[in-house]
Every structure is written in structure tokens, then in C-alpha cells.
Amino acid sequence: MSSEIIIQASGLTKFYQKNLAVDHINFAVAKGEVFGLLGPNGAGKTTTIRMFTGLSKPSAGKAFIFGFDIDSEIVEAKKHIGVVPEISNLYDELSAIDNLLFMAQLYGVPRSERRRRAEELLKIFRLYERKDSPFRTFSRGMKRALTTAAALIHNPEILFLDEPTIGLDVVAARSLRNLITNLRQQGITIFLTTHYLEEADLLCDRVAILVKGRILAIDTPQALKAKTDKKSLEEVFIKITGLEPEVLAIEKGR
Amino acid sequence: MGRDNLRAIYYIVLKDMRTYYLKPPSVSWGIVFPIAWILAFYLRNPQNFEELVPGLIAMTILFSTTAAEAVVINFELRLGSLERLLLAPINLPSVLLGKVLGGVTFGLMMTIVVTIGSVIILGAHPNFLYLILIAIPSLFTFSSLGALLCVSVREVFEAQTLLNLPRFIMIFLCGVIYPIRAMPAGLRFFVHFMPLTYTVDGLRGSFSGGPINAVLIDTLFLIGFFILFILPAVKLLAKRFE
Numbered sequence: 208m209s210s211e212i213i214i215q216a217s218g219l220t221k222f223y224q225k226n227l228a229v230d231h232i233n234f235a236v237a238k239g240e241v242f243g244l245l246g247p248n249g250a251g252k253t254t255t256i257r258m259f260t261g262l263s264k265p266s267a268g269k270a271f272i273f274g275f276d277i278d279s280e281i282v283e284a285k286k287h288i289g290v291v292p293e294i295s296n297l298y299d300e301l302s303a304i305d306n307l308l309f310m311a312q313l314y315g316v317p318r319s320e321r322r323r324r325a326e327e328l329l330k331i332f333r334l335y336e337r338k339d340s341p342f343r344t345f346s347r348g349m350k351r352a353l354t355t356a357a358a359l360i361h362n363p364e365i366l367f368l369d370e371p372t373i374g375l376d377v378v379a380a381r382s383l384r385n386l387i388t389n390l391r392q393q394g395i396t397i398f399l400t401t402h403y404l405e406e407a408d409l410l411c412d413r414v415a416i417l418v419k420g421r422i423l424a425i426d427t428p429q430a431l432k433a434k435t436d437k438k439s440l441e442e443v444f445i446k447i448t449g450l451e452p453e454v455l456a457i458e459k460g461r
Numbered sequence: 462m463g464r465d466n467l468r469a470i471y472y473i474v475l476k477d478m479r480t481y482y483l484k485p486p487s488v489s490w491g492i493v494f495p496i497a498w499i500l501a502f503y504l505r506n507p508q509n510f511e512e513l514v515p516g517l518i519a520m521t522i523l524f525s526t527t528a529a530e531a532v533v534i535n536f537e538l539r540l541g542s543l544e545r546l547l548l549a550p551i552n553l554p555s556v557l558l559g560k561v562l563g564g565v566t567f568g569l570m571m572t573i574v575v576t577i578g579s580v581i582i583l584g585a586h587p588n589f590l591y592l593i594l595i596a597i598p599s600l601f602t603f604s605s606l607g608a609l610l611c612v613s614v615r616e617v618f619e620a621q622t623l624l625n626l627p628r629f630i631m632i633f634l635c636g637v638i639y640p641i642r643a644m645p646a647g648l649r650f651f652v653h654f655m656p657l658t659y660t661v662d663g664l665r666g667s668f669s670g671g672p673i674n675a676v677l678i679d680t681l682f683l684i685g686f687f688i689l690f691i692l693p694a695v696k697l698l699a700k701r702f703e
Contacts, residue, residue: 260548262702282465285550292548300480312472313549316463385654 209238213365213396214259218268221254221420230253230420231268236413238364239388241397243411245404245444251420252338253293256369259398260290272365286314287326293369295350299343303334303353306342307360314361328356331386333419348379355386372406384410389396408440416447468554473546473559473565482530491525491571502638514579515664516637519657521575522599523628526568527607528653533560533618534611538701547702554695557608564604582689591667591676598683599660604692606656607629612697631657636665656686 214236221229229251236242238457244252247432257263259270261281270277276285277313277336297306316324332352341364345353351371358366372380387397401407408413408428415425424431424447431443481487499517502652503510539541576592611620624682634648635657640688641649651663652658663679 250608262544264703282463282550282552285548286465290548292544294543295542296545298476299540301476309472309476309547313546315468315550362604371663379596454672 211238211311212236213238213273214242214271214398216255216259216268216270219255219258219265219270220267222264222266226260228278230308231260232417232422233413234249234415234422234425236396236398237393238396239391240412241391241399241410243407243414244398244400244417245402245407245440246400246417247402247448249419250417252402252417253369253418256290256367256398256400259283260288260315260342260367261285287363288359289361291351291355291358291369291371291375292365294352295347296340297350297354297357300341302339302341303329303345304338306353307357310357310360312438316361318397324360324362326392327361332356348375351375351379351383355383359390361437363395365398368397370400372401372403380406404439404441404444414440414443423447465550466552468509469546469549469665470550470555471555474562477529477533477560477563481532482558482563484529487525487528487567488571491528491567492521492574492676495520495524496676498632500609500687510583511585511668514583515661515668517579517600518572518575518664519635519660520573520632520646522568522660523594523603523622523631523657525571526564526600526604527561527624527628528564528567530564530607531617531624533563534658535615538615539617539667543695544702548586553699553702557612557691557695557698561601561604561608561694562621564607565600568600568604572600574652585668587664588667590669591663591673594635594668594676594680595620595660595663595683598680598687599656602656602660602687602690605687605694609690609694609697612694612701627655632654636661656683659683659686 211278212235216232216234218231218233219229222229232255244255246252254263257278259264259272261277261284265278273287274286277284294442298309301309304325309322311321311325316438326335326338329338334349334353334356342350342353368387372383375383384406387399391397399410411428413425413427414431415427416423426434428440431440432438435443435446437446495517499513500518502513505580534543543556547553554613576587580587607624610623614620614623634652635641635655636652636658641652641658644652657681663676666676
């Protein structure tokens with residue numbers, strides 16, 4: 208991991224009408240790092256990713272990707288990032304390879320490299336045998352895999368993954384986690400959101416705990432465990448988010 | 462506009478043509494429907510067929526440009542694939558322009574087919590310069606009208622219903638079938654606010670001959686309508702992603 212900061216948020220805020228979804232968050236992610244944004248449903252994780260990927264404009268604050276302001280230079284910033292959204296949203300009618308080729312065209316991958324790159328990714332994701340099948344015929348895990356492949360078609364330096372393993376079976380989730388580890392070894396910076404805390408503990412170099420739009424803690428999983436005197440990230444999360452009394456009450460009621 | 466945006470627009474058009482437009486439902490809606498409609502009027506009054514040719518081309522432009530926009534825009538919004546486009550290095554106006562240009566391209570293909578048919582089968586003799594001056598801005602105007610209506614609602618069926626409203630109002634009021642001069646004065650006032658009036662008027666000019674100035678005025682009105690439709694369409698789409 209390098210010390211070069213390539214993702215930065217400074218006072219980043221998002222309102223949806225009067226509802227505050229993200230509340231003045233600050234963090235920085237170094238090149239090569241796997242950074243996890245953890246939080247319960249509705250904490251503001253997806254909103255944060257949407258702002259960084261240009262799908263939603265910040266209401267206040269600043270954020271940068273490779274020094275490009277996500278508000279005014281988002282098209283430049285988007286050249287460096289790949290995004291795997293929570294919903295696998297490729298084209299149902301297009302085949303696996305055509306979906307990848309279309310993404311390669313959009314991202315300006317040179318014509319001579321498009322097919323080779325698409326086929327290479329289909330092999331990595333074990334979809335090569337189904338390369339001519341329409342996306343709509345794929346299982347949920349296969350759709351997730353192809354969406355991830357599409358996000359990697361232009362060799363991005365940063366990969367944003369929004370709830371990458373949600374809805375996947377054990378094998379597919381494990382395979383995706385292995386892929387994240389491999390990508391990290393290749394030097395790709397990973398920014399992921401999840402509410403699977405074991406997954407975050409396993410994959411992330413650092414995590415931020417986001418509750419009601421605010422970052423309550425940010426550090427390595429080991430440091431957070433040490434600070435709170437807890438054994439697992441799940442226990443850390445429960446303590447930091449103030450859910451301990453609720454959890455104790457549930458356990459007593461058993 | 463930038464090279465990245467232009468490249469993306471080009472590939473969005475190609476993808477939409479392949480995925481949605483060059484499919485039987487779009488072709489039948491874009492070309493078969495106007496021909497069947499005009500044929501019905503011809504069978505009622507076979508003497509005036511040549512008078513119906515500008516209306517036939519106008520209807521082809523109107524129906525073909527908007528033939529698949531509900532699917533191209535609303536279906537993709539619902540699936541999230543339009544959002545996928547916005548993750549690429551392209552800005553939002555370019556994504557919408559790509560969608561509008563898909564309609565324009567398909568409309569142009571259908572218009573060429575119908576015009577060639579009119580010339581070969583019916584022996585019509587249009588002034589091709591006039592025809593281009595009217596057809597091109599009309600294609601952009603009706604495709605952007607379709608885009609505006611589609612981005613203002615959520616569901617595909619809502620968009621399709623909403624698209625039919627101006628389509629059928631304009632067919633009856635803008636001189637496609639009934640001459641505007643034969644309409645009551647009140648209606649004649651309203652037809653000036655409908656873009657198809659200028660398409661039909663300009664196309665009639667290109668088939669009957671006449672001063673180019675009259676055609677150019679229609680062209681200017683159509684360009685004005687295009688701007689009037691595309692700007693709020695971009696704004697409404699941007700609002701979806703706020």
C-alpha cells in the first residue's frame with residue numbers, strides 16, 4: 208500500500224430534500240488500500256458511493272478522486288474508477304460478451320484490445336462458456352460476476368463495490384471475496400460498502416463505521432478491536448453504534 | 462462536448478438501434494402504422510392520394526422517432542441500466558442526447574424508406590433540399606419531445622400512454638389529414654403551438670414547390686421546438702439523479 212491519497216472526502220454532505228443522508232464526513236483512502244464503509248441499512252453508504260461515482264451531487268463539502276473534484280471534474284474522475292452497483296444493471300438483451308464490449312466502447316478501450324480484454328475477464332470470472340448467452344438468462348451470482356467484470360473492463364485504478372456479496376450464495380460470495388483479494392494484490396484500490404462485518408474484517412485494511420450519515424469511527428479492524436476491547440468487528444460495531452443495550456435485551460429474552 | 466462524450470453518444474446510438482429499434486415492434490409502430498392510417502383515408506377518398514403524402518411522411522417521422530423511447534428511457538431507468546451509462550466517463554446531457562439520436566437515426570431510416578416509396582410507387586416529386594430542411598429538424602424535435610415526456614414519468618406504460626396523447630392530437634389538428642384552413646378559427650390558433658403543424662406545412666411546401674423562405678420559417682420553428690423540449694428533458698433527468 209502506498210501513502211498516496213487517491214480518494215478524499217472533506218465535509219461531504221448530502222440532503223434528500225430535508226433528510227440528511229450523509230453528514231459532513233471526512234476520510235482519505237490511500238492507493239492500494241481496501242477501505243470498507245460499514246453501517247446498517249439507511250446509514251448513507253450507498254449515497255456516499257453515488258456521490259463518488261457521479262450519480263448524485265453533494266449538497267455540501269468536497270470530494271476528490273485522484274485530485275479530480277467529483278463535482279466539477281467528474282468525467283475525468285470516472286476514467287479512473289470502476290463501479291459495481293448494488294443492483295446488477297447490465298443489458299438483459301445483450302449477451303455477456305456484448306455487454307462487456309459495449310462497456311469497453313463507452314470507456315474508450317482501444318478497438319484492438321476490446322475483445323481480448325472482454326474474453327480474458329470472462330475467463331477470470333468463469334463465464335467464458337456462456338459468453339454468447341443473454342444477460343437475462345444468468346443466475347444472480349453470474350450476473351454479479353459479469354457486472355464486476357464490466358467494472359474492470361478499462362483496468363480501473365479504483366474499484367467501488369456496493370454491497371458486493373449481498374444475495375449471493377456461499378460459493379459465489381467466497382469467489383467474489385477471493386477476487387477482491389486478488390485485485391488488491393494487483394494494486395487496485397478497493398472501496399466497498401457492506402453490512403457483513405465478518406467480510407469487512409476479512410478483506411479491509413481500514414473501515415469506517417457510518418451511522419445515520421455520520422462516521423463514528425475509522426481505523427484498522429485490529430485497532431478498533433483493541434480500542435474497544437472487543438474480539439470481533441461485530442462486537443465493535445455494536446458497541447460503537449450504541450446498540451449494546453438492544454442486543455443484550457434480545458439475548459436476555461431468549 | 463468533448464471526445465469522450467461524442468464517442469459514448471455514438472455507441473449508445475448503436476446499442477439502442479441494435480437492442481430496441483431494429484426490432485419488429487418498433488418497425489411496425491414506426492412505419493406500418495402510418496401507412497395503414499393513410500391507406501384508410503386513401504380508400505375513403507382515392508382521388509387525393511398525393512395530398513396525403515406529406516402527411517404520411519410527417520406521421521412516419523412522428524411515430525418512428527418516438528417508437529421505442531419509452532423502452533429506451535423508462536425501461537432502462539427502471540432496470541438501472543441507464544444509471545450504468547452514467548457511471549462511464551460521459552455527462553448526463555450526452556446520455557440523453559444519445560437516446561434522442563437513437564430515435565432520430567431510426568426515424569431517418571423509416572423516413573427514407575417511405576419517401577423512396579412515395580417517389581417510386583406514387584410518382585411524387587419532392588424538392589429534396591426542402592425535404593431535408595424540414596425532415597431533419599422534425600426528427601430531432603419529435604425525438605426530444607418523446608424524451609421529455611418519457612423522463613417526466615416513471616413507468617413504461619405511463620410513458621407510452623403519455624406519448625400517445627400528443628401523437629393523436631397532432632395527427633388530427635396539424636393538417637396531416639384535414640387541412641388547417643378548413644378548421645374553426647379557435648383551433649387554427651392552437652395548431653401554431655404544435656410542432657407537427659410546421660412539419661406538415663414544410664413538407665407540403667417541398668412537394669408543391671414554392672418559396673424557400675416559407676420552408677425556412679418552418680425549419681426555424683422546428684429548431685425552436687427542439688430546444689424547448691430538450692432543455693427541460695435534460696433538467697428533469699438530472700433531477701432524477703439528485
